[in-house]
Amino acid sequence: TKYVQSSEKMINFRKEHLGKGLSLSYEKPLHIVRGEGLYLIDANGKKYLDTVNNVNHVGHQHPKVVAAGQKQMAVLNTNTRYLHEEIIRYAEDLLKKLPPHLLVIHFVNSGSEANELALRMAKTVTGNKDILAIEVGYHGNTNAVMDVSSYKFEGKGGFPKPETTHILPLPDSFRGKYTSENCGIDYANHAKEIIQNLKAVGKEIAGFIGESMVSCGGQIVPPKNYFKEVYKHVHEAGGICIADEVQTGFGRMGKTFWAFELYDVQPDIVTMGKPAGNGHPLAIVACTKEVAEKFNTGMEYFNTFGGNPVSCAIGRTVLEVVEEEGLQENALRVGGFLMVELKALQKQFPIIGDVRGEGLFLGFELNDSEKNPLPEHASYLANRMKQLGILMSIDGPDHNVLKIKPPMVFSQENAEELIYRLNTVFGEDFMKSF
Numbered sequence: 414t415k416y417v418q419s420s421e422k423m424i425n426f427r428k429e430h431l432g433k434g435l436s437l438s439y440e441k442p443l444h445i446v447r448g449e450g451l452y453l454i455d456a457n458g459k460k461y462l463d464t465v466n467n468v469n470h471v472g473h474q475h476p477k478v479v480a481a482g483q484k485q486m487a488v489l490n491t492n493t494r495y496l497h498e499e500i501i502r503y504a505e506d507l508l509k510k511l512p513p514h515l516l517v518i519h520f521v522n523s524g525s526e527a528n529e530l531a532l533r534m535a536k537t538v539t540g541n542k543d544i545l546a547i548e549v550g551y552h553g554n555t556n557a558v559m560d561v562s563s564y565k566f567e568g569k570g571g572f573p574k575p576e577t578t579h580i581l582p583l584p585d586s587f588r589g590k591y592t593s594e595n596c597g598i599d600y601a602n603h604a605k606e607i608i609q610n611l612k613a614v615g616k617e618i619a620g621f622i623g624e625s626m627v628s629c630g631g632q633i634v635p636p637k638n639y640f641k642e643v644y645k646h647v648h649e650a651g652g653i654c655i656a657d658e659v660q661t662g663f664g665r666m667g668k669t670f671w672a673f674e675l676y677d678v679q680p681d682i683v684t685m686g687k688p689a690g691n692g693h694p695l696a697i698v699a700c701t702k703e704v705a706e707k708f709n710t711g712m713e714y715f716n717t718f719g720g721n722p723v724s725c726a727i728g729r730t731v732l733e734v735v736e737e738e739g740l741q742e743n744a745l746r747v748g749g750f751l752m753v754e755l756k757a758l759q760k761q762f763p764i765i766g767d768v769r770g771e772g773l774f775l776g777f778e779l780n781d782s783e784k785n786p787l788p789e790h791a792s793y794l795a796n797r798m799k800q801l802g803i804l805m806s807i808d809g810p811d812h813n814v815l816k817i818k819p820p821m822v823f824s825q826e827n828a829e830e831l832i833y834r835l836n837t838v839f840g841e842d843f844m845k846s847f
């Protein structure tokens with residue numbers, strides 16, 4: 414195939430005719446034309462190792478997933494108002510992966526839509542509007558989810574926090590408000606306090622929404638007992654607990670299939686997205702029987718695309734491939750190796766302030782000796798890694814956290830290559846000057 418459009422032309426067209434808020438990665442944007450397993454390939458045929466994409470969960474263009482979509486696409490694609498086996502089979506397989514108390518499923522098309530529905534459920538079930546959410550959390554781009562995504566409303570171009578949203582401090586045990594051994598309890602006490610203050614003015618909460626690991630917030634792993642305590646306070650107040658597993662689900666943690674399982678909590682609602690369809694728009698809301706029954710007020714829930722046979726065939730195949738290829742075990746093994754190697758790099762290069770994460774959901778941040786963030790160094794590192802053929806992304810409120818959340822087929826050799834290249838760049842003069 415010949416790619417006739419120059420990058421410059423495409424950039425100009427985007428500037429003129431596509432949404433003004435759309436961003437492009439890298440100072441010199443990439444023109445990617447093909448995906449294959451762990452690699453993205455540009456218009457010149459240059460291959461990049463992808464450590465960013467947790468959407469293409471089982472690998473870019475996985476042949477089995479592609480075939481499942483093509484096959485069903487050629488036969489039938491309709492909404493859920495007819496009986497179809499695919500939705501039943503997918504729901505059955507998904508339920509096997511969830512704890513038994515979560516047994517009702519709604520299929521939707523994006524993480525935003527999943528969280529939108531989850532919030533509406535919490536509000537309908539409790540009859541309340543007030544929601545607790547985590548600082549720098551991100552839950553999507555629709556109105557209701559933006560209202561609980563402080564990543565957005567406190568960020569560049571944001572809007573003031575809505576009155577019904579109550580933000581808990583980011584449970585960052587490295588650079589946050591509390592850093593002691595038992596800081597999970599200190600962070601969770603904010604939930605208790607907010608609930609008490611609301612009660613004092615005659616208000617009750619609808620619930621709590623939280624990413625099981627705060628991703629856009631900088632790959633933050635909440636400290637032990639945090640979720641357990643927050644859930645306790647929320648449940649005692651009659652609220653609904655929503656676990657946003659859009660980034661963290663489907664085996665990525667290695668130890669567990671869902672990240673909330675690491676914390677020994679029982680969410681009332683779990684939302685899933687990104688990896689579910691390996692790039693095909695597919696997202697899910699799972700809830701308890703009680704939530705599902707109370708949400709059913711008699712009004713129809715209709716979703717034109719949600720749960721269509723093509724999406725369900727793709728989703729079911731993704732689950733199958735995760736199982737067949739032992740990808741959860743791979744995340745545990747390769748993620749564990751990466752963690753050890755990153756910690757070794759940290760000893761060698763003091764610019765690495767913290768290394769954290771689980772499985773193939775890792776992050777490290779760059780700081781000076783006083784823990785001040787070094788965003789320019791993060792940006793230098795990502796651009797240099799790109800030159801060396803490895804894609805990495807930066808996030809966190811201070812833009813100093815490098816995220817590692819590759820397709821789950823990331824192998825030991827890929828991990829070794831990543832560490833080798835990181836070692837090279839960390840040794841460069843710019844990375845040593847801070």
Ligand code: PMP
Nearest residue numbers: 523524525551552553624659660
């Ligand atoms: N929740 C989390 C934790 C996310 O990271 C995202 C997307 N970055 C969303 C929800 C929204 O998902 P989508 O972009 O599919 O609407």
